[in-house]
Amino acid sequence: MIPYARQSVVPEDIEAVVQVLKSDFLTQGPAVVYFEEQLAHVVSVEHCVMLSSGTAALHLACLCLGLKSGDWLWTVPNTFVASAVCGLYCGAYIDFVDIDPVTRNLDLNHLENKLKHASLQKRLPKVLVVVHFSGLPCEMESIKRVCDDYGVKIIEDACHALGAADQTKPVGSCQYSDITVFSFHPVKSIASGEGGALCTNDETYARQARRLRHHGISVESPLRTEKPYWYEQIELGFNYRMTDMQAALGASQLRRLDQFNQARLDKATVYQAALKEMPLLLPQIPSDKTSAWHLFVVELLDTIGMERDVLLSKLRQAGIGVHVHYIPVYWHPSFQALGFRRGLCPNAEIYYCRAMTLPLYPDMTTEQQTWIVSHLKKYLV
């Protein structure tokens, strides 16, 4: 089966991990520090804190922004559950803002209206998690302007968007947000096995995230001068550390980020040209934005007269690992149990019913892509 996504590991990646295995550090050590410096440089941000996963990064981002029991966190339904679950970890209530049918990102008008309404009810969210879906950056400047009017803090869930840019600013620079979060799960832009990063220009947040990833323990107590073994748990934290093996792999991969994203762009361009006459809605990238092309999602137009799931099964039988991103988050049983009902975000639901993710990753071969396109043609025309 041609997977929808796959990591690209070369001998120098393997060598980087082996070097760590021969060194003094296995868990968080110098390789983590190095990966943090390199990523901060690549995305133009002051502070980068490496963590055990993108989900851990979202959780700590919420805690840094003070999200607690009784607060509200808003996000979009067209995302992986972690974008919403991070709020539940903090005891917050969750609500969803619908998506724009063209960009498949957060709909600004919907956000503005919902904030106006929430303000009257005195139920404004403390945190908004925006998702750069498929690697396409959201309209951050406008989102920030609206959020500032209501005192809402912003987390960018950029797990799809390492290497993406809005005009010339890289995603991760936090120009219009408080914190940006990345994931290095093997399906993402670069792989570290498991792994994530929290990026911010706020030193207080960075400091707190570093403490929280290490059980909430501080070694900065003045007592340490007379008692070298002394440490204090200041607050409830977690073991969210990244290992040096993971960091070595991540840093080695980061060197090839531009190469990876160019390969993704080239393959996306091939799809765009090959599929343009087909009854499919193709991704549209505004001219001022650079997508990281994490996903290539097509939508089946109603005129096809074929259900998405029928086409998806046929393609899977032909060895093509097409997928669906995403089932609306609040459709999951864990959210239904919280009282969410279908119908809440109509655009995200219509999108879900038509959407299909085609395989896209740097090492996908021309033959594989030709196979995929020819089968789409076979079943659709």
Ligand SMILES: *Cc1c(COP(=O)(O)O)cnc(C)c1O
């Ligand atoms: C992958 C992903 C996450 C979670 O990242 P992990 O590293 O797997 O924990 C969160 N949000 C989005 C949008 C993702 O795609």
